[in-house]
Amino acid sequence: MEQKQTSVVKTPRNSDGAQRSSYRQSYRSYVGAVSRLGLTSALTARRLNTSRRAPRAHNITDKVSPEHLAVLVKKEWQLSYVTPLFQFRHTQLKRYSQQLSAFIAAERQGVAVEVEEPQHSFKASFSVVHGMAEAEEDAETILIQVHSKHHFSRRDDPEKCVWSGWLACINGSPEYIRSLPKDFICLPLFGSSGGDPLTSSVKSWFQQTFDCCFGSLEINHTSLQWLGSLWTNCQPESNIQHLKMIWAVPVVPPLQITYTVNPQDAWELWTCVRKDAQVEKEGEEEEEEEEEGIIDIEEVNMFMQELKSHFYRHFKLDLSAGNLVQVSTALGSAKTSGRIKISNSRYMISTLTLLTECALLKMPV
């Protein structure tokens, strides 16, 4: 059976309407046709979204508890993608906590350890972070923390959290989630912060228990550009303080170029670029669509291109010759190695939406 490749950007099925709406229509009908034939691996034909909703400030403090937010925000996470988890139940978290604690203890000592024993020096705890799931199909975010108690500390000494991680699915592609067989939960984005031995122990436990697979999630330059533009778009509501981009130029010895733009100027450039892009689009189509909050990839590319041109006219150095390795603003920072930091909880959902998409795309399923 031949797999049809749709180029979701170029050929709109309908002659009228913007590219974006036809993208959605063609995609849906395509997947609908294929899923009727029982093929779920059609998702390899997906591409990174060419248009996104502009990030709205979510009053997430209303929905998510402040303790959870405090754990998630302002810490740098190393990202991985996770394939769907088999028979993971949100109701079994206490059992999972005990099992994971025992597993970590066993890994450290090299012998089998009883699960119920309360004397482990490392204690894992699972909890559900309510309020983060956006779409209907999204599974609730899970937070995992490992606390350690030193042998010599007294009973009532506070335990120190030595490792934390989370599994999330924010605005995950609904078709994909629906296409999964029963008993599989989709939580494709995994963030970890803490020592490597604990991270690999936790991953091994998950792999053993839920038959899933972890892989490193690098953030490619398109996603970094998206994040930079989405964050710049938030400037009028919350001051991003600067738009900082770091390029690595492959010369000997390697050169790192940090390009920091004043937030107000970045915002003005962004609005000018968007205005021009809208004007161009309005010239092409007959109907006007009222989709205010949508940002297209052409706008993102143009924005970055303008910044690079400004740089080129001064230094005669073409930044495209290097790799974009980091983008950061006051709202957060993202590195190409897969490290992300969300500094402001208001835009957390949008950032995680983009990252969930990256994780879903990177998964080899």
Added chain:
Amino acid sequence: MGDTPRRLLQRLIRRIPAQELKPTLEKWGRLSQAQLQTIDFTQSKWALTGKLGTICEERNWAVKHITELELIYVIDNPNLGMWHTFQLMDPRDNAHTVELLQFKEQFKSNLSELIRNVSVKIKKHTDEAVWIRIAWGDGLSQPNHFKPTYVVHYLQTPYVFVTSLNSKQKPLLSQALVLATSYHAIKDANLSGRKFTAIRDLLMRQYEQVFPRKFHSPLKERNQIVTDPHIEREQAESSANRLQMACEAFGGGKLPQLQSAVYKLETKFRGHNKSMTQREEPIRCVVKFASTNILESLRNCASSGIASTPVTPLLSSIPLKGRNYFVITDNGPGPSQTRQQN
């Protein structure tokens, strides 16, 4: 031996790497050969500190002797942190004839007048550099020998290099320097870095430079790989031209190890977007180049084509003017004209 000299000695011995200890002590010259022989340099540092401490006590040495030793060590190993460069301005008539003794006396007396309780040690190095170690105190406390400021001045040049100076001490040092060297003023030279030898070489042009010659003949590659004479490189001429221009801009051989350059840009938008280019206000951004040796990296960028040649004056100003901090506005130095690349 008092507490301060003992602690100073201890810290110093800990700082000096084991293999440097004997040569440094020999350079110091205060210990006779016989005494040096008695010291077993394979002992632990703790034991060595004890041994040297006893010798110092026997000879009744004080802080000033230990600081002498420290200065000798620092002269050979000047990578203490960030070095900043200053330039003396508006020489008086006799500025060019200031010589060492005069400078030493004037500087010490000036500084002592400006602030009580300051300890100054001056030493002239073989390469015409005058090294000054200043331990600052104030009216109430003794000089703090654990956080000294180091100053290097090359007589007959207007350059001064300083490290570990805080903002309160800066005006005092500036005043003393200006008076001692017979200049009128001193200003920031906008060059800083961690490697002292690098910024010194850059500023005083003590590295291999390539001067543009009237009749171009492209530079030959240093290591010519012998290949089949029938193989022709398509772009041989243009890559040789790029190499020539890169070397003209930055220098020929080994380049001083400057680690970063910062440009603060406040210029009108230079992209393609029409509404932005019509905007009157400048775009503010800061660009920082960082590498283990940015001059080599930039030269490599130019010769490999990542940076277009001829090299823009913004980048070639780093070696030309000996600075690594620039503020570029539309009125000032900058790319106000576009260059057509061929």
